Amino acid sequence: MNYFQLFGFDEKFNLDTAQLTQVYQKLQKSVHPDRFAHSSSQEQMLAVQKSSMINDAYQTLKSPLKRAEYMLSLRETPMPNEQASFKDNAFLMRQMELREMLAEVKFADDIDAAVFEANQVLETEFNGLYKTMQIQLAENSAASNQAACEILRKLKFYQKLHIELDRLEDLLFET
Amino acid sequence: MAYSEKVIDHYENPRNVGSLDKNDPQVATGMVGAPACGDVMKLQLKITDEGIIEDAKFKTYGCGSAIASSSLVTEWVKGKSIEEAAEIKNTAIAEELALPPVKIHCSILAEDAIKAAIEDYQSKNDG
Numbered sequence: 001m002n003y004f005q006l007f008g009f010d011e012k013f014n015l016d017t018a019q020l021t022q023v024y025q026k027l028q029k030s031v032h033p034d035r036f037a038h039s040s041s042q043e044q045m046l047a048v049q050k051s052s053m054i055n056d057a058y059q060t061l062k063s064p065l066k067r068a069e070y071m072l073s074l075r076e077t078p079m080p081n082e083q084a085s086f087k088d089n090a091f092l093m094r095q096m097e098l099r100e101m102l103a104e105v106k107f108a109d110d111i112d113a114a115v116f117e118a119n120q121v122l123e124t125e126f127n128g129l130y131k132t133m134q135i136q137l138a139e140n141s142a143a144s145n146q147a148a149c150e151i152l153r154k155l156k157f158y159q160k161l162h163i164e165l166d167r168l169e170d171l172l173f174e175t
Numbered sequence: 176m177a178y179s180e181k182v183i184d185h186y187e188n189p190r191n192v193g194s195l196d197k198n199d200p201q202v203a204t205g206m207v208g209a210p211a212c213g214d215v216m217k218l219q220l221k222i223t224d225e226g227i228i229e230d231a232k233f234k235t236y237g238c239g240s241a242i243a244s245s246s247l248v249t250e251w252v253k254g255k256s257i258e259e260a261a262e263i264k265n266t267a268i269a270e271e272l273a274l275p276p277v278k279i280h281c282s283i284l285a286e287d288a289i290k291a292a293i294e295d296y297q298s299k300n301d302g
Binding site for chain 2 (some may be wrong): 156159161
């Protein structure tokens with residue numbers, strides 16, 4: 001049983017996260033240790049295993065990038081090794097520029113404005129890629145899944161940039 | 176996680192940080208990235224007509240191990256021929272810096288950066 005089936009969802013990228021959380025809570029209740037207080041130790045152990053699987057499924061389906069990666073693995077799309085280097089030159093040049101942009105933020109005259117602007121640049125570029133990935137995932141052909149996989153690798157760089165910007169904001173505004 | 180002394184040394188005093196003129200025909204640029212951690216590494220080599228690397232600069236956005244790996248590589252490649260530089264293996268980088276298993280990919284990134292720069296040099300000089 002895969003994570004979508006476990007939650008009773010269609011294998012589609014777009015899903016209702018509020019509904020996902022509701023189903024998650026219902027499923028967790030059904031395997032809560034209190035319900036198995038008088039059961040055999042084997043049944044108790046099964047309930048614990050089920051609970052851990054429900055957790056993994058929830059964490060995977062809740063995060064859009066993890067969900068995309070999971071869908072691609074269900075579709076048996078060949079994925080490059082996580083450790084393999086990425087060599088799209090134009091894309092990496094842009095990543096360097098964006099990193100430099102973040103490094104410059106703290107020297108700006110108006111830091112609030114610089115953070116706001118950096119955030120907008122990242123959001124715009126992330127959303128552009130994200131929408132393309134949604135379309136490719138919905139198409140679900142070998143070629144479109146491969147394309148979605150490439151975009152997913154790019155989106156991970158943007159995810160990292162977002163984390164960096166959040167950290168920068170914490171640093172700049174905590175004093 | 177504890178970094179080795181050598182990693183800390185390269186991290187605190189990185190060697191050869193910066194950029195070379197990418198329009199100089201003798202300068203080759205290698206760009207690589209690691210999707211798993213979002214690290215980006217740029218390695219530039221200035222190569223003489225005899226095929227000797229006379230200067231190297233790097234710019235890396237990433238963790239301490241990624242910075243140390245690229246800093247070390249710039250020291251190692253200087254004075255080497257491109258053939259010798261192409262022989263540098265990530266295992267040697269990882270060993271020199273005593274990288275833990277979870278940081279091996281940083282040394283792979285540095286090895287790939289050398290390869291990417293050499294490819295760039297070759298494509299520049301074939302054309």
